[in-house]
Amino acid sequence: MKLHVNGKEHEVAAPADMPLLWALRDLLGLTGTKYGCGMALCGVCTVHADGLPLRSCVTPLSAVAGRKITTIEGLDPQGAHPVQKAWAELDVVQCGYCQPGQIMAAAALLKETPRPTDEEIDAALSGNLCRCGTYVRIRAAVHRASEISAAGRRS
Amino acid sequence: MTGRSLSRRRFLAQSAAAGGGLVIGFSLPTAVRRVLAQEPPQTKRKVDPNAFIRIAPDDTVTILLKHSEMGQGVATSLAMVVAEELSCDWMKVSSEHAPADLAYAHTAFGMQMTGGSTSTWESFDQLRTAGAMARQMLIAAAASRWGVAEADCRAENGVVSHGSKRLRYGEVASAAAKLPAPEQVRLKDPKDWTLIGKPTHRLDNPAKITGAAQFGIDVRRPGMLVALVARSPYFGGKVKAFRAEKAKAVPGVVDVVQIPSGVAVLARHFWAARLGREALDVDWESGAEDRHYTENQRTTYRRMVRSPGAPASTRGEAAAAILRAAKLVEAEYEVPYLAHAMMEPLNCTAEITPGACEIWTGTQFQTGDQAAAAKIAGVKPEQVKLHTMYLGGGFGRRANPNADFVSEAVHLAKAAGKPVKVIWTREDDIRGGYYRPMWMSRLRAGLDANGRISSWMHTIVGQSILGGTPFKAMIKNGIDETSVEGAADSPYLKSIPDYHVDLHTPESPVTVLWWRSVGHSHTAFAVESFIDELAHAAGKDPVAFRRELFKDDPRHLRVVDHCAEKFGWGKPLPAGRAAGIAVHESFKSAVAHAVEVSVEGDAIRVHRVVSAIDCGPVVNPNGVEAQIQGGVVYGLSAALFGEITFSGGRVEQSNFHDYPIVRMNQAPAVEVHIIKSGEPMGGTGEPGVPPIAPAVANAVFALTGKRLRRLPLRLTQT
Numbered sequence: 001m002k003l004h005v006n007g008k009e010h011e012v013a014a015p016a017d018m019p020l021l022w023a024l025r026d027l028l029g030l031t032g033t034k035y036g037c038g039m040a041l042c043g044v045c046t047v048h049a050d051g052l053p054l055r056s057c058v059t060p061l062s063a064v065a066g067r068k069i070t071t072i073e074g075l076d077p078q079g080a081h082p083v084q085k086a087w088a089e090l091d092v093v094q095c096g097y098c099q100p101g102q103i104m105a106a107a108a109l110l111k112e113t114p115r116p117t118d119e120e121i122d123a124a125l126s127g128n129l130c131r132c133g134t135y136v137r138i139r140a141a142v143h144r145a146s147e148i149s150a151a152g153r154r155s
Numbered sequence: 156m157t158g159r160s161l162s163r164r165r166f167l168a169q170s171a172a173a174g175g176g177l178v179i180g181f182s183l184p185t186a187v188r189r190v191l192a193q194e195p196p197q198t199k200r201k202v203d204p205n206a207f208i209r210i211a212p213d214d215t216v217t218i219l220l221k222h223s224e225m226g227q228g229v230a231t232s233l234a235m236v237v238a239e240e241l242s243c244d245w246m247k248v249s250s251e252h253a254p255a256d257l258a259y260a261h262t263a264f265g266m267q268m269t270g271g272s273t274s275t276w277e278s279f280d281q282l283r284t285a286g287a288m289a290r291q292m293l294i295a296a297a298a299s300r301w302g303v304a305e306a307d308c309r310a311e312n313g314v315v316s317h318g319s320k321r322l323r324y325g326e327v328a329s330a331a332a333k334l335p336a337p338e339q340v341r342l343k344d345p346k347d348w349t350l351i352g353k354p355t356h357r358l359d360n361p362a363k364i365t366g367a368a369q370f371g372i373d374v375r376r377p378g379m380l381v382a383l384v385a386r387s388p389y390f391g392g393k394v395k396a397f398r399a400e401k402a403k404a405v406p407g408v409v410d411v412v413q414i415p416s417g418v419a420v421l422a423r424h425f426w427a428a429r430l431g432r433e434a435l436d437v438d439w440e441s442g443a444e445d446r447h448y449t450e451n452q453r454t455t456y457r458r459m460v461r462s463p464g465a466p467a468s469t470r471g472e473a474a475a476a477i478l479r480a481a482k483l484v485e486a487e488y489e490v491p492y493l494a495h496a497m498m499e500p501l502n503c504t505a506e507i508t509p510g511a512c513e514i515w516t517g518t519q520f521q522t523g524d525q526a527a528a529a530k531i532a533g534v535k536p537e538q539v540k541l542h543t544m545y546l547g548g549g550f551g552r553r554a555n556p557n558a559d560f561v562s563e564a565v566h567l568a569k570a571a572g573k574p575v576k577v578i579w580t581r582e583d584d585i586r587g588g589y590y591r592p593m594w595m596s597r598l599r600a601g602l603d604a605n606g607r608i609s610s611w612m613h614t615i616v617g618q619s620i621l622g623g624t625p626f627k628a629m630i631k632n633g634i635d636e637t638s639v640e641g642a643a644d645s646p647y648l649k650s651i652p653d654y655h656v657d658l659h660t661p662e663s664p665v666t667v668l669w670w671r672s673v674g675h676s677h678t679a680f681a682v683e684s685f686i687d688e689l690a691h692a693a694g695k696d697p698v699a700f701r702r703e704l705f706k707d708d709p710r711h712l713r714v715v716d717h718c719a720e721k722f723g724w725g726k727p728l729p730a731g732r733a734a735g736i737a738v739h740e741s742f743k744s745a746v747a748h749a750v751e752v753s754v755e756g757d758a759i760r761v762h763r764v765v766s767a768i769d770c771g772p773v774v775n776p777n778g779v780e781a782q783i784q785g786g787v788v789y790g791l792s793a794a795l796f797g798e799i800t801f802s803g804g805r806v807e808q809s810n811f812h813d814y815p816i817v818r819m820n821q822a823p824a825v826e827v828h829i830i831k832s833g834e835p836m837g838g839t840g841e842p843g844v845p846p847i848a849p850a851v852a853n854a855v856f857a858l859t860g861k862r863l864r865r866l867p868l869r870l871t872q873t
Contacts, residue, residue: 014426015406018426019426022424022425022426025373025425026381026423026424026425026426027424029375030366031366031369031372031373031375032365032366032367033366034370034372034498034499034547035372035425035500035578036498036499036500036581037581037810037811038580038581038810039581039810039811039812041810041811041812042498042581042811044498071366072365072366073365073366073367079361079364079365079367084364084365087360087364088356088360088361088364091356091357091360091777091781093226093357093359093360093363093364094226094227094228094781094785095225095226095497095498095499095545095546095547095548095549096226096359096362096363096368096545096547097370097497097498097499097545097547097548098498098547099363099364100366103364121819122819122820123820125819126818126819126820126821127818128819129498129811129816129818130498130788130819131496131497131498131548131550131789131816132226132498132548132785132788132789133784133785133786133787133788133789133791133817133822134781134784134785135788135817135819135822136784136788136822136824136825137781137784138819139819139822
């Protein structure tokens with residue numbers, strides 16, 4: 001079946017009930033999207049489908065037919081999306097395993113809500129677990145990403 | 156500096172002193188350290204700069220990491236230490252994991268491993284020496300090319316110079332690598348440090364924000380199969396029989412193979428392996444372990460904790476003194492089994508070819524895993540090439556003396572004749588054993604007429620962590636020091652005339668392991684909660700009470716004072732909120748947390764945490780801050796939610812819905828203050844964890860008058 005990922009069409013030989021996560025990781029080699037729970041409980045598998053956050057570990061391939069999927073590898077060609085810039089500036093990552101999911105969730109939030117409050121950040125990201133406990137810096141970095149985006153729009 | 160073989164490094168490693176003088180203070184008993192060691196602890200090992208530093212012709216510098224990057228920031232801090240003495244351009248520095256080799260053995264433990272919050276301090280002198288030696292070798296190579304004296308040359312910012320002559324490090328690196336390492340080097344005066352002590356960005360940021368970072372689970376090899384293993388649902392259970400027909404009928408499943416830990420389904424990808432395992436039919440031999448229930452175990456522990464155990468530390472006649480006290484206070488505390496629950500579930504990839512074995516995994520125990528793999532593969536340890544991948548969290552679970560997740564992959568690669576990646580599902584990971592032990596404490600103390608502690612008795616019950624390893628023979632006189640650390644050596648005991656700390660070490664089928672902060676994760680909760688109870692019984696403020704006890708302990712006094720001041724201890728809080736404090740020393744660092752909590756229905760909410768840490772000299776303050784922020788959240792998950800229980804020998808939890816961890820909306824603001832101090836360098840990965848649970852429990856008491864003595868903290872528990 002056909003998959004549209006990061007601006008490219010891919011033909012994958014997979015059953016329609018295979019979760020998108022495993023098609024991305026095991027068939028297309030896009031390993032930036034992670035496996036954490038398999039039940040949409042932790043958010044490390046977050047990708048975008050037509051710009052909206054999606055838990056790829058519970059989404060069968062049949063549900064994304066015709067939708068444009070973006071993974072962490074395709075978020076920005078230079079890895080310089082405002083969220084990624086803010087993450088580097090504030091040294092958010094520790095082990096880093098959950099961060100692709102955090103970054104995808106944050107990018108989707110900022111698209112909908114360019115200047116989120118702490119409460120809006122908490123609400124949007126409470127489905128993304130981090131065992132290293134980087135939440136304090138994630139919260140600060142989402143605000144910083146919002147500033148970077150605003151500055152980008154002005155210039 | 157390239158091209159030196161490991162055997163040459165080993166050869167170089169034989170002789171005299173460099174990088175010595177480390178003062179080892181760590182919770183593992185010396186005897187155990189000796190047994191764990193695969194070679195003698197090597198403070199006398201000669202440092203070989205070539206083992207740690209590669210300089211390419213384009214001047215890029217690669218630092219080889221003897222420790223595993225599992226989030227704690229060693230990929231940056233260890234590189235900073237080397238680069239400081241190398242005097243290279245920091246913008247051209249990167250780091251990568253070293254291969255598994257005793258050239259990278261821990262200076263205290265004699266094996267290559269990461270744990271005990273030791274990475275930075277154990278390697279500090281060694282890595283500075285390596286950097287300084289390499290710099291001297293670069294100078295020697297340049298001086299030789301110019302025909303001038305080494306003493307007249309300088310090396311700074313990646314360039315060797317002599318008068319107007321200049322050579323970049325990259326231009327002389329290959330010549331320098333062929334020179335003998337200098338016998339002696341002078342290290343920089345700390346006042347001249349330009350990197351050490353400065354907040355520095357993480358070197359692994361670019362890889363980790365773009366999805367490029369390769370974790371163990373991301374490894375792909377040509378022809379590789381993915382395996383899921385059906386393991387016994389009972390601890391110690393065995394396969395009686397299995398029927399593989401339905402599993403083999405799943406498209407993508409290649410084979411079904413029995414290995415010592417269970418039955419594995421090998422498939423072309425994870426999804427087929429998972430469906431195949433669901434279709435697999437296994438009969439298990441449970442033995443006696445199906446009779447294990449947490450409630451029964453608690454009853455047994457409650458009985459034991461009220462009887463004397465093996466003495467761990469003692470002074471005077473505590474039992475007699477306690478009877479003479481003006482006031483007797485007693486309480487029992489309890490913590491459950493906990494899973495580490497790293498975000499990246501366990502996994503390992505192995506490939507066996509004639510006379511060689513290759514491993515890719517995120518591990519904290521390189522040379523131990525290497526030895527285990529060699530035994531299974533039937534090769535020598537040096538024929539096992541182990542690639543350390545980024546670890547998606549470790550917290551102790553990836554440091555298993557029994558090499559569980561590595562052994563499975565090697566067994567399967569051997570059986571399949573192809574590369575095999577074993578992946579544990581989240582359920583496998585939560586149910587797969589090796590937990591922080593369940594522990595119980597009974598504390599009794601006498602207060603004199605002035606409200607001062609005159610006597611102290613502490614009895615601990617819990618499984619031995621070392622007892623679950625091949626090193627159980629090293630437990631002497633019934634004491635595994637990791638069970639009593641933070642209790643038998645509590646700093647409060649210094650001010651108490653008569654005390655007695657003892658230990659019961661029951662056996663259990665449940666396998667246990669070190670979990671971020673090990674024994675301190677229970678002793679801090681018991682001791683710091685009890686100190687708070689004593690303060691209350693004495694009618695004293697919790698901070699004032701601790702200050703009195705620490706009057707001859709300037710380090711703890713400073714940490715408590717700093718934390719209380721920055722928090723604004725004693726100042727009014729918003730309505731419905733209260734404050735609590737706790738302080739605990741572990742892994743050579745002292746940490747105090749003050750917290751502000753409220754209660755909403757049955758839920759305890761932590762709004763703000765102010766932390767003070769004294770860890771001696773700091774390499775990367777940015778990293779220390781991150782470790783304390785993270786330690787608070789990790790410890791808070793245990794304080795509020797974490798609990799593994801057993802029914803009929805089976806683990807009752809399975810995934811994040813019934814083994815919850817703190818989420819973004821439950822995470823407090825954390826403010827970290829690093830105290831400048833002249834103490835020896837301590838660790839920072841673990842010390843932030845122990846004091847958070849008692850600080851929260853103490854705040855809940857201040858708010859509600861309810862003293863919660865069992866983790867996780869539940870307002871409704873009896």
